[in-house]
Amino acid sequence: MPQDPWQYRPAGDFDLPPSQRTRSTRREAGFFSGLMQMSVLGMASTWLRVAHRLQVDGVERLPKTGAFVIIANHSSHLDLFVLLASLPWRRRGCATAVSAGDTFFSGPVRAWASAHMLNVLPLWRRGATGGALSDFRARLCGREEILVIFPEGTRSRTGAMAGFKPGLGRLVAGTSVPVVPCFIEGAHAALPPGKRLPALRPLRVKIGVAIDFAHCEDGKTAWLEIAATCENAVRQLMK
Amino acid sequence: MLIVVVAILAVAPLVFLLLKRSGASDLWMAELWARWKSWLIMAPLFVVPLLLGRVATITAVTLLGLACFYEFSRATGLFRDRLLCWIVLLGIGLIGFAALDNDYGLFVAVGPLIIPMIALAALQPDRPAGYLQRVALAALAFLFFGVGLGHLGYFANDRLYQPLLLLILLCTELNDVAAYVFGKIFKGPKMAPNTSPNKTVSGAVLSMLTVATLFAVLAAPIFAGSALSHPFHLAVMGLLLVITAQFGDLVISSVKRDLGLKDMGSIIPGHGGLLDRFDSLLFVGPALFHYIGYIQGGIGLDMPVNLIRGG
Numbered sequence: 001m002p003q004d005p006w007q008y009r010p011a012g013d014f015d016l017p018p019s020q021r022t023r024s025t026r027r028e029a030g031f032f033s034g035l036m037q038m039s040v041l042g043m044a045s046t047w048l049r050v051a052h053r054l055q056v057d058g059v060e061r062l063p064k065t066g067a068f069v070i071i072a073n074h075s076s077h078l079d080l081f082v083l084l085a086s087l088p089w090r091r092r093g094c095a096t097a098v099s100a101g102d103t104f105f106s107g108p109v110r111a112w113a114s115a116h117m118l119n120v121l122p123l124w125r126r127g128a129t130g131g132a133l134s135d136f137r138a139r140l141c142g143r144e145e146i147l148v149i150f151p152e153g154t155r156s157r158t159g160a161m162a163g164f165k166p167g168l169g170r171l172v173a174g175t176s177v178p179v180v181p182c183f184i185e186g187a188h189a190a191l192p193p194g195k196r197l198p199a200l201r202p203l204r205v206k207i208g209v210a211i212d213f214a215h216c217e218d219g220k221t222a223w224l225e226i227a228a229t230c231e232n233a234v235r236q237l238m239k
Numbered sequence: 240m241l242i243v244v245v246a247i248l249a250v251a252p253l254v255f256l257l258l259k260r261s262g263a264s265d266l267w268m269a270e271l272w273a274r275w276k277s278w279l280i281m282a283p284l285f286v287v288p289l290l291l292g293r294v295a296t297i298t299a300v301t302l303l304g305l306a307c308f309y310e311f312s313r314a315t316g317l318f319r320d321r322l323l324c325w326i327v328l329l330g331i332g333l334i335g336f337a338a339l340d341n342d343y344g345l346f347v348a349v350g351p352l353i354i355p356m357i358a359l360a361a362l363q364p365d366r367p368a369g370y371l372q373r374v375a376l377a378a379l380a381f382l383f384f385g386v387g388l389g390h391l392g393y394f395a396n397d398r399l400y401q402p403l404l405l406l407i408l409l410c411t412e413l414n415d416v417a418a419y420v421f422g423k424i425f426k427g428p429k430m431a432p433n434t435s436p437n438k439t440v441s442g443a444v445l446s447m448l449t450v451a452t453l454f455a456v457l458a459a460p461i462f463a464g465s466a467l468s469h470p471f472h473l474a475v476m477g478l479l480l481v482i483t484a485q486f487g488d489l490v491i492s493s494v495k496r497d498l499g500l501k502d503m504g505s506i507i508p509g510h511g512g513l514l515d516r517f518d519s520l521l522f523v524g525p526a527l528f529h530y531i532g533y534i535q536g537g538i539g540l541d542m543p544v545n546l547i548r549g550g
Contacts, residue, residue, distance in 0.1 A: 006372050008498050009316040030313065031324040093321065 012139070022115040023105055023122055025135040033116040034093055040117050041092055045085035048078070051200050052190060056086045058207035063178055067145040068210065069171060070180045073161040073234055074150035076187035078198060080118070083148050083182060086205050097148035098123050098136065125153070133170045140177045147171070151230060159188035161238075164231040169213075169223030178210035179230055183237035206237045243457070244282060244409055251275050267423065274416075281516070285408050293395045294339060296404065300392035301335030303517065304384040310504040310512045311380050314494075322360045323377040326353060330381045334389035340547040341396045341539050350386055354378050383521050390524030396539030402461045407527060410454045410477075411484045411519050417446035418485070435492040443485060451477030466535050476527060483526045484519035491518035 012026035021027055029037060048054040062068075070083055080097055087095060099105075101122030104114040114120050123132055139145050149171075151164035172179055183206045190201040211233060216222040255271055288299035308327060312318040330353035337346035357377045361370055391407070394400050422442030430438040454477035455470070462468045467476070491514055495503060504512020532538050 005497070008314075010498060010500065011313040011316070011318060014313055014500070014504075028318075030309065030318050031321050031328070034321050 022111050023101075025121045025123075025132060026139075027115060027121065029093075029116070029119050033119070036117050037119045038093065041081070041084055044081040048081060048085050048203060052078075052186070052198070052203040054082065054085060055202070055204045056207070057205070059086065059088070061207050061209055062087070062180060063210055065144070066177075067140045067143050067147075068178045068180055069140070069147045069149055069168070070182060071149050071151050071164075071168065071230055071234065072182040072184050072205070073156070074152050074154070075156040075159050075161075075184075076191045076193070077155075078187045078191050078203070079150065079155075079184050080120075080148060082184050082187060082203055082205050086182070086207065087146065091144070091146060094144045095119070095146040095148060096121055096139075098150075100125055100154070133167055137171050137175070140171065140175065151227060155193045156188065157193055159192070161231075161234065164227040166220070166223035166227045168230060169216075169226035170218075172213045173216045173222045173226060174214065174218040176212065176214045178212050179226075180210045181208040181230055181233035181237060182206065183208070183234055208233055208237050244286065244405070247409075247413075248275075248278060248282060251278075277516075286405070289401055289405055293400070296395040296400070297335060297338045297392040300388055300395075301331060301338075303513070304331045304335075304388040307388070307514050307517060308380050308384045310514050311384065311494075314498055314500055314503055315376050317373070317376045317380065320361070320373050320377070322363055323357060323373060326356050326360050327377050327381045327385070329353070330356075331385040331389070334385045335392060336547070338389060338392040338396065341542060341544045342548070343393075343537065343539065343544075346389070346393060350382070353381055353385070357381065387521040387524060388517075390528040391520065394524070394528060394538060396542055398541065399461055403458075406454065406457055406461065407480065407523060408520070410450050410457075410480055411523050413453070414446055414450040414481050414484045415488065415519055417449055418443055418488075421445045431489060431492075434489055434496060447478075447481040447485065451481045453477075454480055467531065472534060476530060479526045479530055480523055483522040487519040487521040487523065490521070491515070 011028045011030070013021050013024045013028060016024055016026075062070075070087075072079060072083055080099075084092060084095055084097075097118070097120045099114065099118075099120040099122060101124035104118075104120055105111040105122040111122075114122075121136070123136075136147065140147060149168060151168040152162045153165045153167075154162075156162055168179070171177075185204040185206070186201050187203060189199070190203060191198040211229065213222075213226050213229075216226060252275065255268065255275070258271070259268055284299075288295040305328065308324075308331060309318075312324055312327075318324055330349055333349045333353070334346060337343075337349060358374050361373045361377070391404065394404050394407075397403065418438060420442075422437050422439045425439060425441040425445065427439045427441045429436065430440050430443050451474070455473040458473055458476060459468060462473070467473070491503070495501070502511025503514035528538060
């Protein structure tokens with residue numbers, strides 16, 4: 001009797017030619033881009049901890065295994081690095097972020113850097129469809145993936161948090177993927193939109209308790225409800 | 240030898256036209272043209288490093304090994320175990336270094352050192368599930384793309400490496416093409432219908448006999464005056480080449496079928512990935528290297544050793 005076959009999982013973007021891989025939402029980092037990302041992240045994390053005295057509260061609340069979504073208020077380009085730097089070292093390699101395709105993937109050089117140095121995935125704000133979101137949903141199923149999302153959809157110009165978009169609900173409704181709410185304090189003062197260099201202001205991130213939406217049915221009311229619940233959870237952390 | 244390569248690429252379109260006259264299907268013709276165009280690009284990639292010299296040849300073979308490993312790791316999912324991948328890359332790099340340094344001791348030592356390192360590094364996530372699969376995939380990848388291809392690079396330490404390597408590359412790739420063309424022309428029982436549905440027994444045997452003869456004829460002037468110039472040795476080398484080339488092809492086909500993939504990548508138009516084209520080279524190097532070494536004395540031993548480290 002021959003043995004049972006092994007389970008293989010080729011790279012999600014395996015069938016794409018190199019030119020399309022950069023902009024694909026199925027992209028998985030290989031060992032070269034992984035090394036670049038780790039060095040960028042290592043430098044960013046050191047900078048945040050030394051120059052901005054980054055303080056992380058509640059690391060122990062992050063799920064230890066499995067996929068999860070991590071969300072926060074968004075008012076600065078520092079936010080992404082703050083969240084990634086808050087993750088334990090071992091799991092940083094699994095983290096990707098959803099970013100605005102029209103900003104981060106606008107030219108070939110910028111797209112390459114976003115894809116291979118920051119490991120962010122494009123979501124096109126204009127004409128975004130359910131199809132794009134279903135790719136992200138597929139990424140979260142049955143993996144160690146960590147997806148960073150800023151559900152406001154853009155950086156706040158005033159520093160005040162805007163309402164959350166229901167797209168977040170579309171990703172997690174009816175799945176066992178937990179959502180970890182976080183609140184980032186000080187990022188708007190350090191590097192607001194429009195400024196190029198960060199001011200050396202202190203940064204603090206509070207990590208909340210993970211919320212599970214397995215009981216929600218995948219539908220429009222549930223998406224809105226999930227967005228509202230998550231927004232509320234982040235607002236609770238502000239206090 | 241160079242003239243033969245150029246001549247084959249030049250004559251190929253005429254053969255295509257003849258085939259078209261004799262009623263070959265349009266689909267097949269389109270495929271043939273695509274393959275020919277890829278060869279126009281790939282042949283210089285082979286030949287230029289060889290003409291540039293020893294260092295360029297070994298570097299090119301090492302880079303080919305790294306690229307093949309990249310494809311293999313993406314296809315099997317091994318790339319998610321980053322530490323293992325870095326160890327395999329280190330192994331392929333060390334093999335390349337040993338060849339550049341003409342240090343046969345190190346060349347042989349890399350294998351026994353890298354494989355235990357792979358087994359050790361695979362312990363790292365403290366996750367026994369899938370341990371054997373991780374170790375096996377990484378070790379196999381190192382043996383194929385580090386050791387297997389590395390032997391081709393080590394050939395560059397031989398006095399006669401330029402004609403010899405060119406002949407090996409030419410015959411290996413010709414064997415591929417011939418098996419494909421003969422397989423199309425001569426129908427009959429399939430060699431391994433589940434692994435490689437296009438290969439017929441008659442096509443394989445015919446192409447192997449043709450290419451082995453070609454190798455023996457063209458190798459005779461290269462080895463003139465040495466122990467290997469005896470017709471028996473020439474014939475054995477020709478057969479070793481075609482058999483190992485055929486095996487390499489079948490092995491990578493098996494890998495693809497097991498993974499459920501059609502191609503190992505999408506880099507070369509008309510050919511798929513690099514591995515789809517260079518699969519037959521994987522085992523040719525070691526077989527010929529050690530046969531020549533056994534009959535004639537080790538390759539590169541009559542040349543200065545430890546060129547980089549100094550000796």
